[in-house]
Amino acid sequence: MPDAAPTASATPEKTSKLRDAAQGAGEWLIKVLLSPFVEIGALFRLLWEAVFWGIRPPYRGRLFVEAMEFIGIGSIFIVSLTALFVGGVLALQLVDGFRDFGAENQTGAVIGLALAREVGPVFAALMVTSRAGSAMTTELGSMRVTNQIDALVTMAVNPVQYLVVPRLVAGCVMVPVLTMLFNIVGVFGAFFVAVSLLGLDPGVFMDRLRWLVDWDDVSQGLTKAVVFGLAVTLIACRQGFYAAGGAAGVGRATNRAVVQSAIAILVLDYIVTSLVLGQGLF
Amino acid sequence: MRVFRRNLIRLTRPPLPPQTKDDPIHVRIRDVHKSYGDHRVLDGVSLDIYRGKTNLVIGPSGSGKTVLMRQLIRLEKPDSGQLLVNGVDFAKLEGLDLAAMRRTFGMVFQMSALFDSMTTFDNVAFPLREHTDLSRAEVRERVMDRLSALGVAAAAHKLPAQLSGGMQKRVAVARAMILESEILIYDEPTTGLDPITTEMVDDLIVEAEEMFGVTSIVISHDMASVVRIADYLSFLHQGQIAATGNPDELLHSEHPATAEFVRASRIRLD
Numbered sequence: 372m373p374d375a376a377p378t379a380s381a382t383p384e385k386t387s388k389l390r391d392a393a394q395g396a397g398e399w400l401i402k403v404l405l406s407p408f409v410e411i412g413a414l415f416r417l418l419w420e421a422v423f424w425g426i427r428p429p430y431r432g433r434l435f436v437e438a439m440e441f442i443g444i445g446s447i448f449i450v451s452l453t454a455l456f457v458g459g460v461l462a463l464q465l466v467d468g469f470r471d472f473g474a475e476n477q478t479g480a481v482i483g484l485a486l487a488r489e490v491g492p493v494f495a496a497l498m499v500t501s502r503a504g505s506a507m508t509t510e511l512g513s514m515r516v517t518n519q520i521d522a523l524v525t526m527a528v529n530p531v532q533y534l535v536v537p538r539l540v541a542g543c544v545m546v547p548v549l550t551m552l553f554n555i556v557g558v559f560g561a562f563f564v565a566v567s568l569l570g571l572d573p574g575v576f577m578d579r580l581r582w583l584v585d586w587d588d589v590s591q592g593l594t595k596a597v598v599f600g601l602a603v604t605l606i607a608c609r610q611g612f613y614a615a616g617g618a619a620g621v622g623r624a625t626n627r628a629v630v631q632s633a634i635a636i637l638v639l640d641y642i643v644t645s646l647v648l649g650q651g652l653f
Numbered sequence: 654m655r656v657f658r659r660n661l662i663r664l665t666r667p668p669l670p671p672q673t674k675d676d677p678i679h680v681r682i683r684d685v686h687k688s689y690g691d692h693r694v695l696d697g698v699s700l701d702i703y704r705g706k707t708n709l710v711i712g713p714s715g716s717g718k719t720v721l722m723r724q725l726i727r728l729e730k731p732d733s734g735q736l737l738v739n740g741v742d743f744a745k746l747e748g749l750d751l752a753a754m755r756r757t758f759g760m761v762f763q764m765s766a767l768f769d770s771m772t773t774f775d776n777v778a779f780p781l782r783e784h785t786d787l788s789r790a791e792v793r794e795r796v797m798d799r800l801s802a803l804g805v806a807a808a809a810h811k812l813p814a815q816l817s818g819g820m821q822k823r824v825a826v827a828r829a830m831i832l833e834s835e836i837l838i839y840d841e842p843t844t845g846l847d848p849i850t851t852e853m854v855d856d857l858i859v860e861a862e863e864m865f866g867v868t869s870i871v872i873s874h875d876m877a878s879v880v881r882i883a884d885y886l887s888f889l890h891q892g893q894i895a896a897t898g899n900p901d902e903l904l905h906s907e908h909p910a911t912a913e914f915v916r917a918s919r920i921r922l923d
Binding site: 429513514517518519521522524525526527528529 | 726728752753755756758759760762763764766767768769779780783784828832
């Protein structure tokens with residue numbers, strides 16, 4: 372009988388540990404499930420602050436120009452290079468596929484449509500994410516962890532107005548411009564491959580392209596580009612602006628910004644496409 | 654049009670609050686509380702900051718010094734309590750009034766927090782360009798005057814990364830003072846600096862007070878600096894002011910935690 376006492380006292384302790392573990396797992400699960408909503412809430416809050424501070428003076432023109440130069444001019448090379456090869460690959464695949472049933476003269480039309488509606492805005496936004504978005508997060512994150520953003524506050528300068536607003540506006544303006552650039556260079560790349568390398572008739576290529584692609588297709592792509600530009604810069608600014616944890620924290624914030632931006636571009640692409648085409652979301 | 658312009662100026666640069674220079678107490682901190690979740694950091698801090706003097710707040714690491722500084726400049730809002738600056742409760746201000754009141758303060762951060770994409774000149778000129786209508790020539794004159802007074806005029810066109818720690822501190826002080834703020838707050842100004850630079854920064858704090866008549870608030874745990882520069886001294890312990898007075902009074906305090914802190918710092922009390 373003396374042995375029974377420790378066994379009896381160990382059982383409730385074990386039960387209590389199990390209960391604590393279950394509670395911990397439950398809290399972790401709830402946190403994981405809620406985290407996307409918390410993130411979206413933080414993005415909308417920053418967007419609201421940016422609108423609030425963006426419409427009131429002072430308007431710092433130099434910062435807008437600098438941000439547009441960084442996002443737009445700085446991305447011209449990488450966007451052009453990508454567009455050239457994406458256009459070329461599309462031409463290779465489509466000519467090869469269409470030749471099986473004698474429809475290769477439709478290559479120009481399909482490529483033009485694909486570039487204008489989908490490939491142009493999505494690729495331009497992905498390129499801006501990888502080049503400018505990650506750099507923006509790193510810059511703002513470094514400013515946060517070295518107290519430079521706090522220094523702005525102590526000098527009575529609103530950091531959202533000074534740092535975030537110019538970048539958001541530049542994103543909304545320059546991603547559509549880069550999308551147009553991507554479309555033009557992409558068509559050039561496709562034309563070169565289809566006509567010069569694969570022997571398609573240049574007149575047919577351009578005629579089919581002009582016949583099928585109209586302003587509505589281009590404007591659909593530009594609408595997406597504005598949305599992507601806002602999303603990419605908002606995510607980059609949000610991650611950098613609220614970065615914490617020193618250099619490692621800035622690295623993690625940059626990683627999150629790139630991953631979230633890429634996901635956001637693809638999800639928003641579906642949403643905007645379904646709304647523009649009037650198909651409903653699901 | 655005139656009304657629109659007046660409102661625009663008000664939105665851009667709200668007026669500074671009135672100053673009451675006769676009052677020897679510049680800032681009255683009253684019963685300030687601040688918690689993060691369940692962790693209470695400031696537990697009813699009350700403290701007077703004397704006008705035109707060097708006021709030091711000392712205490713061990715984790716005692717809440719930096720948190721107190723962040724409330725004081727309203728980088729964070731206290732949970733409760735008053736921060737009376739020139740008779741205005743800074744803790745209750747929001748929006749444009751808060752922005753206006755912040756111009757009363759200049760802040761020198763522990764790591765200087767200079768904008769690393771700007772030159773020394775642009776860093777110091779930044780507050781002038783944001784808050785005044787001065788011409789380029791006037792900005793240049795005022796910035797170079799201040800840089801010369803602090804001995805860093807030769808570094809005007811260098812980036813912060815090209816400056817030594819001591820020079821960065823001087824530039825940070827120049828930037829904090831350029832709007833002629835009444836109060837300068839220094840957060841751990843000598844942490845991580847060698848003894849010679851530490852002494853130089855201490856001299857700089859005293860110089861700033863003497864040359865420009867500012868009220869200095871220094872957050873520190875460096876007792877050597879304390880003895881050199883403090884006019885008034887307060888010891889923060891477990892989120893409360895445990896002892897306050899002139900350096901002599903505080904160094905001989907019978908409060909156990911204060912006495913232990915002084916003893917551990919090995920300061921010669923004679």
